[in-house]
Amino acid sequence: MNIDILLGLQWGDEGKGKIVDALSPVYDVIARFQGGPNAGHSLEFNNIKHVLHLIPSGIFHPDKLNVIGNGVVIDPAVFKKEIEELGPPLNELTQRLVISNKANLILPSHRILDAAYELHKGNSKIGSTLKGIGPAYTDKTSRNGLRVGDILRKNFRQIYDDHVNDHMTILKSYNFKFDIKEYENEWFEGLELLKKFPIINTEYLINHLARDGKRILAEGAQGTMLDVDFGSYPFVTSSNTISAGACVGLGVSPRLIGDIFGIFKAYCTRVGCGPFPTELFDDTGANLRKLGHEFGATTGRPRRCGWLDLPAMKYSIMVNGINKLFMTKADVMSGFKTIKICTSYKIYGEICEELPFNNEIHVEPIYTELEGWEEDITGFREFKDLPAALKRFIEFIENQVGVPVKMVSVGPDREETIFRN
Numbered sequence: 001m002n003i004d005i006l007l008g009l010q011w012g013d014e015g016k017g018k019i020v021d022a023l024s025p026v027y028d029v030i031a032r033f034q035g036g037p038n039a040g041h042s043l044e045f046n047n048i049k050h051v052l053h054l055i056p057s058g059i060f061h062p063d064k065l066n067v068i069g070n071g072v073v074i075d076p077a078v079f080k081k082e083i084e085e086l087g088p089p090l091n092e093l094t095q096r097l098v099i100s101n102k103a104n105l106i107l108p109s110h111r112i113l114d115a116a117y118e119l120h121k122g123n124s125k126i127g128s129t130l131k132g133i134g135p136a137y138t139d140k141t142s143r144n145g146l147r148v149g150d151i152l153r154k155n156f157r158q159i160y161d162d163h164v165n166d167h168m169t170i171l172k173s174y175n176f177k178f179d180i181k182e183y184e185n186e187w188f189e190g191l192e193l194l195k196k197f198p199i200i201n202t203e204y205l206i207n208h209l210a211r212d213g214k215r216i217l218a219e220g221a222q223g224t225m226l227d228v229d230f231g232s233y234p235f236v237t238s239s240n241t242i243s244a245g246a247c248v249g250l251g252v253s254p255r256l257i258g259d260i261f262g263i264f265k266a267y268c269t270r271v272g273c274g275p276f277p278t279e280l281f282d283d284t285g286a287n288l289r290k291l292g293h294e295f296g297a298t299t300g301r302p303r304r305c306g307w308l309d310l311p312a313m314k315y316s317i318m319v320n321g322i323n324k325l326f327m328t329k330a331d332v333m334s335g336f337k338t339i340k341i342c343t344s345y346k347i348y349g350e351i352c353e354e355l356p357f358n359n360e361i362h363v364e365p366i367y368t369e370l371e372g373w374e375e376d377i378t379g380f381r382e383f384k385d386l387p388a389a390l391k392r393f394i395e396f397i398e399n400q401v402g403v404p405v406k407m408v409s410v411g412p413d414r415e416e417t418i419f420r421n
């Protein structure tokens with residue numbers, strides 16, 4: 001069981017990039033299995049912050065292999081920009097990163113469709129990152145997608161034009177102005193860069209490496225509450241962000257899966273539209289946003305902030321089979337006199353813990369209030385040194401959800417991480 005999975009338990013941005021980077025030394029391979037440029041995974045070392053969108057967060061470790069799996073959707077223009085901003089020279093990166101020939105491509109026209117659909121939805125819009133994710137996955141499932149392996153075909157340009165023409169036909173029924181040309185140029189430049197990387201059957205590679213005893217970390221994007229089946233539909237992304245998505249998005253058997261790490265913030269954030277029962281509209285919410293620098297890593301949008309939601313977390317733990325929890329950003333709440341945790345919901349006057357079917361059902365969060373801690377914890381490196389009130393906060397969560405917190409992140413830097421036996 002050589003494949004572990006790390007994924008978000010909330011609405012994304014839990015700190016996956018930072019933790020994958022911090023864990024990378026104990027793995028041989030880091031693999032992305034779903035999502036695409038909608039993701040923004042930040043990591044920090046030597047006082048430099050990097051934000052990754054498509055590239056796995058193990059890329060800064062020279063001796064690790066990074067894989068973009070078949071479940072990911074790739075925009076070559078975003079890929080090019082990201083590769084150019086990384087730092088290491090191209091001839092090193094082409095040794096460290098391989099791409100599945102089965103990953104679907106996001107075409108420039110997918111981005112336009114995404115924007116046209118969102119505009120058309122008006123008040124019921126999703127709040128998409130507008131990276132073309134929904135239309136690209138739609139084409140994949142309706143068997144109209146173009147895959148990375150297709151770019152090596154001689155008549156690729158013709159196939160591409162046919163696909164774009166189909167999209168243009170759809171766009172005619174939307175009153176939407178656009179110019180595809182400029183982005184198309186960047187896109188085709190990206191395609192040339194993509195061709196310099198190994199484009200292979202990554203499912204063979206990963207299975208062979210796992211069989212040979214290599215350790216693989218599957219890196220989730222988005223979060224469980226954005227899963228297309230189990231998230232707050234329709235305010236979700238278009239892929240399966242849960243642990244089962246790793247098997248589909250990499251081509252590995254569930255029998256090869258070992259640990260399933262669930263990462264959560266000590267509070268909650270959400271960017272985009274959709275239900276958020278514990279959202280705070282007051283000064284506390286504004287403080288969390290300010291102190292936690294809660295602005296989207298991909299779009300720069302302010303993130304909505306609220307208290308930790310345990311019914312949502314229990315649900316996420318259940319559908320993923322989480323056996324170890326990682327907690328981030330408790331440092332942001334240092335100095336808060338009291339901290340609230342939602343332990344159940346009141347729906348139509350009844351106390352319950354089940355998530356409602358949709359956002360037409362009004363949910364009132366029921367809170368438990370815990371004492372906060374004063375100390376700045378960013379300098380701590382041992383669990384035993386953490387403030388007693390923070391330990392009580394952690395113990396309360398563990399008792400409620402029945403899964404141990406095995407790592408506490410106390411800052412954005414890779415060093416600001418406390419592992420616990």
Ligand code: GDP
Binds near residue numbers: 014018
């Ligand atoms: P991801 O999408 O899950 O990788 O998370 P993002 O990178 O979008 O957002 C997490 C943000 O919190 C980033 O700016 C990180 O640098 C930062 N971060 C991660 N862990 C911690 C932590 O423990 N404390 C603080 N203060 N910031 C953190």
Ligand code: IMO
Binds near residue numbers: 012223236
């Ligand atoms: P990481 O990997 C937070 C949200 C969008 C929107 C919804 C659908 O950084 O945690 P999409 O672009 O997929 O059509 O958007 O999902 N969303 C994210 N929110 N973190 C992300 O990724 C997200 N990726 C998508 O804001 O509400």
Ligand code: MG
Binds near residue numbers: 012
């Ligand atoms: Mg993010």
